[in-house]
Amino acid sequence: MNTMNNKKFMMIDGLPVAIEGEKNILDVIRKAGIDLPTLCYYSALSTYGACRMCVVEGKHGEIMASCSTPPRSGMEIKTNTPRLQKYRKMVLELMLADHCRDCTTCDKNFDCKLQELAQRFGLKKVRFEPYSIWDKTDNSSLAIFRDPNKCIICGDCVRMCSEIQNVGAIDFAHRGSKMEVTTAFNMPIAETNCVNCGQCAAICPTGAITVKNDLGPLWEDLHDPNVRVVAQIAPAVRVALGDEFDIPRGTNVMGKMVTALRRMGFDEVYDTATGADLTVIEEAREFIDRLENGGKLPLFTSCCPAWFRYAEINHPELYDNISSCKSPIEMLGSVIKERAKQQETGKKPKKTKVVAIAPCTAKKFEIKRDEMQYEGEPTVAHTITTIELANMIREAGLRFEDILPEAVDMPYGIASGAGIIFGVTGGVTEAVIRYVLGSSARDHIADISFTGVRGFDGLKEVKIPYKEQELSIAIVSGLKNAENLIQAIQSGEAHYDFVEVMACEGGCIAGAGQPFVLGRAKPERADGMYEADRLSNVKLSAENPVADALYTGLLAGDKAHHLLHYK
Template sequence: MAKGIMYIDGQRVPFDGEKNVLAVIRKAGIDMPTFCYYSELSVYGACRMCVVEDEKGKIDASCSMEPRDGMVIRTNTARLLKHRRMILELMLSSHCRDCTTCEKSGNCRLQDLALRFGVRHVRFQDTRPVYEKDHSSPAIVRDPNKCILCGDCVRVCEEMQGMSILNFAHRGSDLVVCPAFDRKLSETNCISCGQCAAACPTGAITIRDEIGKAWRELYDPKKRVVFQIAPAVRVAVGEAFGLEPGVNAIDKLVSALKMMGADEVYDTNFGADLTVMEESEEFLERLKKGGPFPMFTSCCPAWVKYVEEERPHFLKNISTCKSPMEMFAAVLKDQYAKKDAEDGRTTYHIAIMPCTAKKMEAKRPEFRHDGKPDVDLVLTTQEIITMIKESGIRFAELEGESPEMPFGMGTGAAVIFGTTGGVAEAVARRVVEDKSRNTLQAIQFSGIRGSETIRAVTLPVGDRALRIAVVHGLVNAQKLLDDIEAGREYFDLVEVMTCKTGCVGGAGQPYGLNPIKRQRAEGLYEADRTALIKRSERNPMVQRLLEGPIKGRTHELLHVHYQHPDKA
């Protein structure tokens, strides 16, 4: 990797391994504007906002320049300022400018940069046609009228998820980003992961907003509104209110929800412990019967959707366990049926999730009973943040309140579900025969944790050495599947998370790059370290449920069998 000294705006800046001049500029403390640069993707170099001027007056995009020892550049000259203002004006001229009512208002990079560079007047007429919005997806909304053609969504879908649902179509002034043949998202194999919405700098792709539905139910006296809070939400929600990433704010979130009108607030960790119990039993049963292997985890709905659409021959390998959200919801609706009949109210269940694909999962027919969904509504972390702000609640100043019993108790094994490797580690804690503290530490340091996109570990269970794989980022899962199919790899258990870093990096979370996601993951590991109970089988509330109210009905309530849509 290159090393040396650059001179940026007269400042002497050392560099060591930075992949481009843009990274060195930001290292120097300069906020260089960009639209199409996303550090976790390939360099595209289309927006030209990051241009710099060298000592000879040559202008070039810093994102596509390699740093060289002795290089002298300026980031802020009269020419560059004029250049950037012109780019912004041209973008705005072909951009829907209903900014005050846009879903991204206040969080739009085009809006921010237009304000920063003083673009107050647009001299050019918009000659582009008005495109129809695409509301067909259960998770995201696409509005081509707000697209600035940065290509971030195209590269995220291809490079991070390996799906290539979106691409550029047509040429010149007719250029547009859309699915092949201009189809609706619902007509494609989109898995609703939402990473395109997370990367989009404008309102061209946004998360489906269902805040209005939530408020209507909270205001309805005939409804008992019950929330569940996913593990990853607690370590990200506080970021919008001045707390550091990774701070566990679940108690503050419970208080906020109660102030907003929630009747009861529970913890999805309870559902995660149920998942560990059922998934580990299924895994042990497969070990006895000799397969089918590998057994894939089923917590991630985008992953399940991918297998259904693209690799249906692997459906037999996916665990029959419902996700923690759906397990919890099925139990809740089952246990509250009598309560609803007695007091004449209807339980309305809202799940707060880090993931846009959970919106899709909640609408699946498999998760309905008597024609009604087990999860009535899914709100992302971003949506609940908006609701808290709408309520005027000073979140950071709130006194905490714990989730309610009996569904408010979760173990350390449950809380780490929110990060890559957490599900596999929780199951490993359950199936290993030696339950000593040393064994739990050995699992922790086996390599099951980490940021590598594909990790493989071997753990002893009885007289057998289990091969376990952990993979995050769907494009990496595809590579692993190819190796398994080709016989190059063998595993007994594989955990798959569609989003990189797992649920802490879900598209419904506040925007953050890998360092922030790692802080969130560390917050979950800290919650595990301080948890009084480390293993799911030690959760007394889960044991009481399994041995009491749902005994003999666990398969009906907690399991599901997926099949290819054409055969459904």
């Protein structure tokens, strides 16, 4: 019975289910179509077994956490007995007893796992009084907001921060009922080694860590007749925004988004992918210059602000290895600001403010950096995330599913496919390879895509021919993977000429400002990006007519370096 066709089976609620290498019973149960609740389990992180929501009952009435129990052939478990129902309800009740329950004003309202489970298990009453001292919130960071009153000590953020991102800005402190998730010495998070990647907020099941909401000042500018508000949309946003409106995953909703932005009062709407084309051109030129003239190698990309911050804090010795290029958002922002200045007419010209719509929380930090200013003020005035944009659309009452798509504005309305794929891990590299190979790349787009640049491995290695030599390229996403690579390079174990780093695993499509994706939706979003590339008639950044016009016009002379580089 338990070894049908030599396969291993276990009994779940009286039905046989095959064990196919799952590391815990939970995965087997979920495979069997039962959505067992969890608050602290993610297959990408280590197993913690703290929330006790995934408990199951064994043959002899023993209760075990399914996330931390390996499956055995012949095992018999039940997932929904009176005891388990009571047990789960009690766990939820205890969690809620010590939880700030101001749901209506919480950023995570309707998107909160604790709320969802309380609903699901029909919890109507909490019998216990809260007992902990209600800690102060932490508003110090530009990217995230911490409210310890909503923390359920599941530790998802702690494991994300240390295991995936190798940062460890937050951890547990104290013990027992006094335990909390906090920074060392309760420092404001902005004063720690936090890199603003926001993945802690993305994985937090409650509202204990949320992405900073910057919509207030943006709405003010949109309603101010003296401000010309210019939006630019980062590549990865277009394939994720649809998730918020029940549009199939990975669908490119760029056109609808453009229309929605116009309706909400944005004066002009551009595509950050055009800025990415400038980044490809500048970065590839820098790369070739270093190759030809014996500059410092490997060249590390600089467009990911969380990676940039990570390197700044942990690897100051890499300063000269990191590209001097600004990020696509900052490059396009500088161009928009410069053009606005040149076109200013009348006594009181409208003030131009650039708004970046990004999948990223670290951009909220990047735009405030000293290096990213234009004539004494931030080049980009606001950064809002994909989720914030979805909230704006809902607030404005626009029925997104019914909106008809429109095209972005000229003159920066053309982006190459190379610029668009910036939003997925390996995209920058693929774009730079196309540039380095020059016009011959046009016939080899498909070949390049098979060199190993695509896919979701934490570390990808690519070799491409360049003149007489072979160039060695590494692509990493996730800062832990980046750290391992840096260690390998510095110990002499590995040698590369070019290294692309994206802080979030999978690249910007899995950014913390996007609808949450850990372990799902990444392939669909990547497909959406590559489809946009296939459909674009310009494949090479260097062949983007907008870039061409810019280099002979607005960026002529030393303007290009001045506007597009931070050092």
